[in-house]
Amino acid sequence: MRAKITYFVLAAVLVVYFVLAGDRGVVLIEQGTPVTVAFGVAVLVIPLIGAWFLWQTTRFAHRADQLAKELDAEGGLPVDELARTPGGRIDRSSADAVFARRKAETEASPDDWRCWFRLAVAYHDARDTPRARKAMQRAIALHDGK
Secondary structure (H helix, E strand, O other): OHHHHHHHHHHHHHHHHHHHHHHHHHHHHHHOOHHHHHHHHHHHHHHHHHHHHHHHHHHHHHHHHHHHHHHHHHOOOOOOOOOEOOOOOEOHHHHHHHHHHHHHHHHHOOOOHHHHHHHHHHHHHOOOHHHHHHHHHHHHHHHHOO
16 A cells, blocks of 8 residues: 555656646747747657656556456465565565466466466566566456457
């Protein structure tokens, strides 16, 4: 829950920044000189890119959460079977063992979004965030029939 609150607070801060930066861009464009118009357009592009990125990230998180709820309702969420260090961190060898099982499961059923979801969780537990994101995107695409 703390992660969701943090996400929404940071997203709200970004939206405020986008509005302020957009306002500055409009003010620069209104000056009317070639240099200020060019700067104004450049200043407007940055919030647009940021807003697009924020939208894509929010949509991804929402879709992943929907899949998690659906999988939980089916009783298919992966069980936390990972060994932990005394400090609470996931033991690397334990994460690697679970990852190997999840990878084999996904290779056996490459068109099952549930397998890809569990593989994404295993990638995340193994601290491989880029691959976790790609696996989750694949799970979403399979679930949506794309």
